[in-house]
Amino acid sequence: MVLTVEGLKKSFGAISALSDGRLSLMPGRVTALIGENGAGKSTLVKILTGIYQPDAGSLRLDGVERVFAAPQVAQAAGISAVHQETVMFDDLSVAENICAGHWPCHTRGWRKGMIDWTALLAQAQAVLDRLGVSLPLQARCGDLSIAQKHLVEMARALCHESRVLIMDEPTAALSHREIADLYRLVRHLKTQGIAILFISHKFDEIFEIADDYVVMRDGAFVAEGQIADTTTDALVAMMVGRAMGAIFPKRSVPIGAPILEVRGLSHPTEFEDVSFTVHAGEILGFYGLVGAGRSEVMQALFGLTPVSGGEISLDGQTLRVNSPKDAIAAGIAYVPEDRQGQGAILPMSIRDNITLPLLERITGGWLLSPKNEGAIAETFARRLAVKAPDWHCRVDTLSGGNQQKVVIGKWLATTPRVIILDEPTKGIDVGSKAKVHDFMSDLVAEGLAVILVSSELPEVMGMADRIVVMQEGRPYGSFERADFATNPAQGAAMLARAATGG
Amino acid sequence: MRRDFILAGVILGLALLIGWRAPVFLTLATLDDIATDTAILAMMALAQMLVILTRGIDLSVAAMLAFCGMAAALVGQALPELPVGLLLILGPAVGLGLGAINGAFVAWLNVPPIVVTLASMSLYRGATFLLSGGLWVSSHDMPAAFREFPTERLFGLTHLVWLALLAVLLAYGVLRYSRFGRSIYTYGGNPSAARYVGIASKRVLFSVYAISGAVAGLCGALWVGRYGIAFTDAAQGFELQIIAACVIGGVSIAGGIGTVLGCLLGVIFLGIIGNALPIMAISPFWQMLIFGAVILAAVTINRQKGRAAKIILRPKTAEGG
Numbered sequence: 154m155v156l157t158v159e160g161l162k163k164s165f166g167a168i169s170a171l172s173d174g175r176l177s178l179m180p181g182r183v184t185a186l187i188g189e190n191g192a193g194k195s196t197l198v199k200i201l202t203g204i205y206q207p208d209a210g211s212l213r214l215d216g217v218e219r220v221f222a223a224p225q226v227a228q229a230a231g232i233s234a235v236h237q238e239t240v241m242f243d244d245l246s247v248a249e250n251i252c253a254g255h256w257p258c259h260t261r262g263w264r265k266g267m268i269d270w271t272a273l274l275a276q277a278q279a280v281l282d283r284l285g286v287s288l289p290l291q292a293r294c295g296d297l298s299i300a301q302k303h304l305v306e307m308a309r310a311l312c313h314e315s316r317v318l319i320m321d322e323p324t325a326a327l328s329h330r331e332i333a334d335l336y337r338l339v340r341h342l343k344t345q346g347i348a349i350l351f352i353s354h355k356f357d358e359i360f361e362i363a364d365d366y367v368v369m370r371d372g373a374f375v376a377e378g379q380i381a382d383t384t385t386d387a388l389v390a391m392m393v394g395r396a397m398g399a400i401f402p403k404r405s406v407p408i409g410a411p412i413l414e415v416r417g418l419s420h421p422t423e424f425e426d427v428s429f430t431v432h433a434g435e436i437l438g439f440y441g442l443v444g445a446g447r448s449e450v451m452q453a454l455f456g457l458t459p460v461s462g463g464e465i466s467l468d469g470q471t472l473r474v475n476s477p478k479d480a481i482a483a484g485i486a487y488v489p490e491d492r493q494g495q496g497a498i499l500p501m502s503i504r505d506n507i508t509l510p511l512l513e514r515i516t517g518g519w520l521l522s523p524k525n526e527g528a529i530a531e532t533f534a535r536r537l538a539v540k541a542p543d544w545h546c547r548v549d550t551l552s553g554g555n556q557q558k559v560v561i562g563k564w565l566a567t568t569p570r571v572i573i574l575d576e577p578t579k580g581i582d583v584g585s586k587a588k589v590h591d592f593m594s595d596l597v598a599e600g601l602a603v604i605l606v607s608s609e610l611p612e613v614m615g616m617a618d619r620i621v622v623m624q625e626g627r628p629y630g631s632f633e634r635a636d637f638a639t640n641p642a643q644g645a646a647m648l649a650r651a652a653t654g655g
Numbered sequence: 656m657r658r659d660f661i662l663a664g665v666i667l668g669l670a671l672l673i674g675w676r677a678p679v680f681l682t683l684a685t686l687d688d689i690a691t692d693t694a695i696l697a698m699m700a701l702a703q704m705l706v707i708l709t710r711g712i713d714l715s716v717a718a719m720l721a722f723c724g725m726a727a728a729l730v731g732q733a734l735p736e737l738p739v740g741l742l743l744i745l746g747p748a749v750g751l752g753l754g755a756i757n758g759a760f761v762a763w764l765n766v767p768p769i770v771v772t773l774a775s776m777s778l779y780r781g782a783t784f785l786l787s788g789g790l791w792v793s794s795h796d797m798p799a800a801f802r803e804f805p806t807e808r809l810f811g812l813t814h815l816v817w818l819a820l821l822a823v824l825l826a827y828g829v830l831r832y833s834r835f836g837r838s839i840y841t842y843g844g845n846p847s848a849a850r851y852v853g854i855a856s857k858r859v860l861f862s863v864y865a866i867s868g869a870v871a872g873l874c875g876a877l878w879v880g881r882y883g884i885a886f887t888d889a890a891q892g893f894e895l896q897i898i899a900a901c902v903i904g905g906v907s908i909a910g911g912i913g914t915v916l917g918c919l920l921g922v923i924f925l926g927i928i929g930n931a932l933p934i935m936a937i938s939p940f941w942q943m944l945i946f947g948a949v950i951l952a953a954v955t956i957n958r959q960k961g962r963a964a965k966i967i968l969r970p971k972t973a974e975g976g
Contacts (some may be wrong), residue, residue: 477851
């Protein structure tokens with residue numbers, strides 16, 4: 154046992170991200186950490202690597218109680234991590250990147266304190282030898298392929314005599330051949346007695362490379378065991394677990410005529426041949442892993458991304474969407490996933506934010522109409538119960554939840570026919586989630602068509618009338634509510650397999 | 656709003672302080688002088704504010720001023736019979752073209768504004784030199800009407816002051832009551848969200864640089880008439896005063912924040928300092944230093960706080976898996 158943690162707790166304000174983190178890693182073995190988005194995996198990893206300090210719990214390295222007050226301390230203790238997005242200094246050389254932060258210096262003579270290039274290259278080469286790979290040491294890192302950058306990341310992680318290596322979705326951006334190379338590398342590291350924590354959403358990878366597994370759900374440890382003794386279905390059941398039983402405010406609404414029809418929509422690189430239909434009063438779920446191309450499809454529908462082919466029609470009329478302006482005019486609204494980056498204009502007032510997509514419609518010309526604007530802002534801010542002294546308040550003075558309401562109000566004010574909600578409950582607490590779900594039911598009851606993009610199985614299964622599963626840019630299948638709702642456990646396993654290709 | 660009150664208070668206090676040391680400062684004649692002197696700064700600062708609101712900057716304004724002023728002066732010299740109105744329109748017309756070049760580079764070729772206008776600052780200065788062959792056009796070479804127009808009086812105030820007041824009203828109206836103004840604030844506040852609500856960002860960007868050029872052109876014609884001289888180095892370094900006025904007035908360099916009132920107060924503040932120092936018989940060697948120190952102090956006191964955006968529904972931490 155190299156590293157053992159027990160009872161780790163971490164909360165941020167009122168939100169508990171981790172209530173019971175438990176894990177033990179053994180030298181020469183690969184442990185898969187499995188859980189849905191929001192299960193607390195990242196928080197656990199950040200505690201292990203010293204980025205966060207736990208509120209409670211114990212962390213033992215070789216049986217000795219340790220506190221990692223800073224990332225450097227964890228690193229010095231032999232724990233390294235390769236993160237999902239590579240952190241690179243693109244303009245430095247491979248060797249400099251591998252030894253980033255602790256470049257060897259001359260210790261005497263007139264060059265004292267300056268970088269010792271001979272030692273630097275030797276040190277980097279030694280790490281690469283240990284990994285069993287070869288890379289051009291003097292090449293500029295920005296010129297490498299993504300797979301090669303991953304190698305540099307791993308070499309950097311191993312630069313400090315690591316004994317524990319954490320890999321957070323390392324295969325996300327790799328091709329099949331590159332993944333095979335990665336597996337070889339992982340096996341090579343195992344023979345050197347390094348303990349590896351492997352985080353992945355893809356079951357085929359987990360069964361290929363891992364020896365043990367740990368399942369987490371809602372911030373807590375659920376189960377652990379040996380991969381050889383389990384199956385995909387059993388893992389999915391543990392991942393999704395009792396969350397399946399959670400009550401969703403799903404109301405049965407008569408499903409009306411088709412509103413939005415998409416035929417063979419394609420994009421040069423992100424997605425291909427996507428077809429679906431949404432009806433009035435229907436919630437269409439889009440499920441898939443991060444990077445499956447769901448958001449990209451929605452952005453194309455909204456005119457943010459150009460498409461290379463396909464047809465979109467609204468109420469039977471062919472629609473040409475070249476810009477968000479066209480989409481808004483046609484009655485499509487898109488509430489983006491990154492609400493801060495793409496949603497609110499923080500230094501502007503509530504009123505001005507809400508009326509933004511409407512200005513052309515309610516003014517007709519160059520001049521604004523404060524009266525119309527005020528009336529519309531009033532209507533929608535009230536409807537969403539935005540808490541603010543008045544509608545002239547700047548949005549950056551509001552709480553996060555109220556900012557979110559302003560963003561949704563902005564899109565509702567366009568009186569859309571179709572509203573696309575991209576990960577609407579990502580990162581919000583349970584109470585607010587229920588409100589968002591309830592609100593979705595209100596929308597379909599009014600005859601709107603709702604497209605719900607979500608990475609959380611219970612959410613799509615709880616709310617959607619139909620689910621389209623996407624995998625690597627292609628729609629993998631479409632499932633009716635009867636297919637997944639009658640037996641949630643089986644349904645979950647079916648959807649998870651469709652999304653991961655497992 | 657509160658920041659504006661503070662700045663207004665500081666201005667008032669400063670005026671009284673200066674008036675106490677040099678009573679001549681608080682006479683109507685002096686105030687009229689200051690207003691006429693700062694009118695051009697006011698117009699230029701308002702136009703600059705539009706650019707800064709879109710997260711940009713226009714460093715080429717003083718060079719555009721010099722070029723357009725030279726163009727108007729040369730035409731006036733060659734065709735003395737031309738009505739003064741045409742000469743005054745020539746300035747902004749030429750400026751619109753110069754500003755449009757800046758705007759095209761920024762909006763459609765995606766070159767950072769500071770780079771574009773730094774280059775065009777030099778470019779337009781050079782063009783002024785070529786246009787004039789390095790020669791001056793002095794007051795007796797210009798039509799008398801052209802020279803007199805800026806300081807001629809209407810209802811007691813000079814044309815310059817009237818034009819500045821007109822610019823204030825226009826800027827206020829556009830920023831507060833027009834779709835274009837709202838688009839400027841939207842783009843400056845969050846360019847990517849602006850895209851999501853269907854704002855034609857490129858057109859907005861192009862327009863603010865074109866407007867900045869046109870205003871610089873008008874000011875160029877007025878400047879040359881007022882000072883009775885056109886030369887290559889006219890208004891050298893003036894862009895820094897213009898930008899300083901905006902920043903003192905609370906226009907955020909990060910874009911999206913700033914009001915006409917604030918900008919105007921910034922202009923008045925600089926106008927008072929610039930005129931008070933010579934009146935108080937402070938040595939020119941000290942004036943520049945004091946000027947810089949005062950700008951630094953004003954900006955430090957008046958800096959934007961709390962722009963560290965709040966996280967919307969994504970507690971930066973609870974993202975979990």
